[in-house]
Amino acid sequence: MRLYTEMKETVVRRLTTFPKVAMILGSGLGYLTEQFEEPLAIDYREIPGFPTATVEGHSGRLVFGTFQGLPVVAMEGRFHFYEGHRIEDVSSPIYLFKELGVSNLLITNASGGINRSFSPGDIVAVTDIINFGFRNPLRGENDRRYGPRFPDMSEIIDFAWLKVLKSRLEKAKIDLKEGTYCWTLGPSYETPAEIRAFEFFGADLVGMSTVPEVIAARHCGIKLLVLSCVTNMASGILKEKLTHADVVKTANRIRPKFTAVVQHAVESIKETEQ
Numbered sequence: 001m002r003l004y005t006e007m008k009e010t011v012v013r014r015l016t017t018f019p020k021v022a023m024i025l026g027s028g029l030g031y032l033t034e035q036f037e038e039p040l041a042i043d044y045r046e047i048p049g050f051p052t053a054t055v056e057g058h059s060g061r062l063v064f065g066t067f068q069g070l071p072v073v074a075m076e077g078r079f080h081f082y083e084g085h086r087i088e089d090v091s092s093p094i095y096l097f098k099e100l101g102v103s104n105l106l107i108t109n110a111s112g113g114i115n116r117s118f119s120p121g122d123i124v125a126v127t128d129i130i131n132f133g134f135r136n137p138l139r140g141e142n143d144r145r146y147g148p149r150f151p152d153m154s155e156i157i158d159f160a161w162l163k164v165l166k167s168r169l170e171k172a173k174i175d176l177k178e179g180t181y182c183w184t185l186g187p188s189y190e191t192p193a194e195i196r197a198f199e200f201f202g203a204d205l206v207g208m209s210t211v212p213e214v215i216a217a218r219h220c221g222i223k224l225l226v227l228s229c230v231t232n233m234a235s236g237i238l239k240e241k242l243t244h245a246d247v248v249k250t251a252n253r254i255r256p257k258f259t260a261v262v263q264h265a266v267e268s269i270k271e272t273e274q
């Protein structure tokens with residue numbers, strides 16, 4: 001995968017410290033990088049072979065810095081299959097992170113709540129996924145330097161990391177729910193009949209991202225945590241129509257809570273290593 005080493009070389013020329021933790025910031029959640037100390041932003045367009053972000057609420061920069069005392073990198077804006085990217089491009093940032101020596105990846109997203117005990121504004125730790133996009137970023141020749149041809153998917157996240165996070169959040173009295181995230185291709189939102197079908201199949205959340213990134217992270221062995229912000233109830237559950245503007249608005253509304261949860265998630269990494 002010459003492409004990833006080329007990407008790495010371009011990025012590394014600008015870095016003084018290599019990141020340990022990577023974050024992918026979902027729709028409307030890019031504000032988190034404001035918390036980084038000594039930030040250094042690299043536009044996606046400067047990185048050879050890196051796709052460009054086209055969605056509102058995804059600004060298209062890699063931001064390096066220090067967060068909670070750890071060297072980090074965040075994607076302000078991710079790549080979705082519905083934007084027209086190839087499926088292997090959607091997951092390419094994960095392999096760049098691997099090349100940079102990242103050990104822990106925190107994926108975030110905005111999603112529609114299917115589980116009726118969820119409400120808009122809730123934060124949910126994703127503990128399993130359903131690939132209803134029916135695309136796999138590992139299709140094609142396997143590069144064994146990154147991982148096996150047939151990666152195990154029986155535990156998608158690092159449950160030890162989640163355990164520490166849950167105990168910290170319990171002490172801080174911050175609510176964290178858990179659930180299964182179902183990927184649809186988008187960009188149209190779902191019909192009520194589709195949501196009823198996904199509910200039947202065990203989905204708690206629905207969204208248009210994350211699953212290709214999770215598969216790539218499992219493939220190359222990066223420790224993973226996935227946090228979803230429920231920005232709306234999924235189609236048909238409430239009477240309201242769904243708009244991306246409302247998705248971004250809800251993501252913004254929970255800024256303080258979301259920031260606190262991510263702070264605790266990064267702090268938790270230190271504890272899992274003790």
Ligand SMILES: O=P(O)(O)O[C@@H]1C[C@H](O)[C@@H](CO)O1
Nearest residue numbers: 026027109110208209244247
């Ligand atoms: O990138 P994420 O998954 O956070 O964004 C969600 C899915 C679509 O891109 C968009 C729809 O409103 O929000």
Ligand SMILES: Nc1nc2[nH]cnc2c(=O)[nH]1
Nearest residue numbers: 110111112206207208234
């Ligand atoms: N597919 C999908 N993605 C979302 N992202 C935020 N809300 C939703 C939703 O209801 N459906």
